[in-house]
Amino acid sequence: MTSHAEPLDSVMGAVGRTPLVRVHAAPDAVPVYAKLESFNPGASVKDRIGLYMLERMLERGDVGEGGTVVEPTAGNTGIGFAVAAGQLGLDAVFVVPERFSVEKQQLMRALGAEVINTPTDEGMGRAIERAQELAEELDDAVVPQQFRNPLNSEAHYETTGPEVYEALDGEVGAVVAGCGTAGTLMGVARYLREQEPDVHVAAVEPEGSMYSAFFGGDPEEGDYKTEGIGTHDPATNELFEPEQVDELVSIPDRETHAEMQRLAAEEGHLVASSSAANSLAARRVAERAAAGQLDLPGDAVVTVFPDSSERYLSKGVYGSFAAWEG
Numbered sequence: 001m002t003s004h005a006e007p008l009d010s011v012m013g014a015v016g017r018t019p020l021v022r023v024h025a026a027p028d029a030v031p032v033y034a035k036l037e038s039f040n041p042g043a044s045v046k047d048r049i050g051l052y053m054l055e056r057m058l059e060r061g062d063v064g065e066g067g068t069v070v071e072p073t074a075g076n077t078g079i080g081f082a083v084a085a086g087q088l089g090l091d092a093v094f095v096v097p098e099r100f101s102v103e104k105q106q107l108m109r110a111l112g113a114e115v116i117n118t119p120t121d122e123g124m125g126r127a128i129e130r131a132q133e134l135a136e137e138l139d140d141a142v143v144p145q146q147f148r149n150p151l152n153s154e155a156h157y158e159t160t161g162p163e164v165y166e167a168l169d170g171e172v173g174a175v176v177a178g179c180g181t182a183g184t185l186m187g188v189a190r191y192l193r194e195q196e197p198d199v200h201v202a203a204v205e206p207e208g209s210m211y212s213a214f215f216g217g218d219p220e221e222g223d224y225k226t227e228g229i230g231t232h233d234p235a236t237n238e239l240f241e242p243e244q245v246d247e248l249v250s251i252p253d254r255e256t257h258a259e260m261q262r263l264a265a266e267e268g269h270l271v272a273s274s275s276a277a278n279s280l281a282a283r284r285v286a287e288r289a290a291a292g293q294l295d296l297p298g299d300a301v302v303t304v305f306p307d308s309s310e311r312y313l314s315k316g317v318y319g320s321f322a323a324w325e326g
Helices: 046-060 076-088 102-110 120-137 150-158 160-167 183-195 211-215 253-267 273-290 309-315
Strands: 020-023 032-036 068-072 091-097 114-118 172-178 200-206 247-251 300-305
Touching (some): 046 076, 068 120, 091 102, 150 183, 172 273, 247 253, 253 273
Parallel strands (some): 032 300, 172 200
Antiparallel strands (some): 020 032
């Protein structure tokens, strides 16, 4: 929980220790709690990996002070890395597919980073390739590569997982989180299962995403408006460990859009689409447990609200579903 009672030397000290807040639409018998990651200084869950990964990479000598971090990112990771890089004496360059949030790209530039766009129709795969090309062109440059670097999930194992466990006095029955890189879910799940092996783990994706391919399925790929989670190319999601996941929950965009609006109007949560998908999936797990259809080892279901809706207002998240731009 947020507990910064003493003055901090820099914004890096404000990363983590975010509030854990109840989602009131869930059943009383099996409460759902969400980590509000917009309370981080860069306003998203990606601040955690930005700080943790860059500190570890500097310690290991992967990059030297004054070097450059080059990362393919949809936006929040860039902001998280940019916040940390600026405080750690590193330059930052981010490769971002064009369709992602204009607000996020403006914030990365405001934090001193260079942003390079790649075509939307070439997907994150091309952004990854371009980041590698740029790193090879620069002196003392490194690509942290959030999609495959174990430090991503390790950051959540070391911070998010323990925070959840401490706040709920160990009474965690399930963890439910959307998977983009899958670092958040994998790190939190690993920590919680070390404390209680029977914790239920649910991965969340938008309808049209391809995560079910990890389980031997033959999913029908489709476009989706939900940002920050899901995959069109499972080969890039190297951190995802299907053997650690009990179920995969697919949420249609229309339901996610309605939940974004409900969370704001009824519960005061100004959160974005990945948070809304997580909320719906976590509530479904809790409802099954409350109905006796799912046996959980603890009372609570935990999820993550990765960022706020303010970075997506230009995409019409609070307008009609038809007007919402993914």
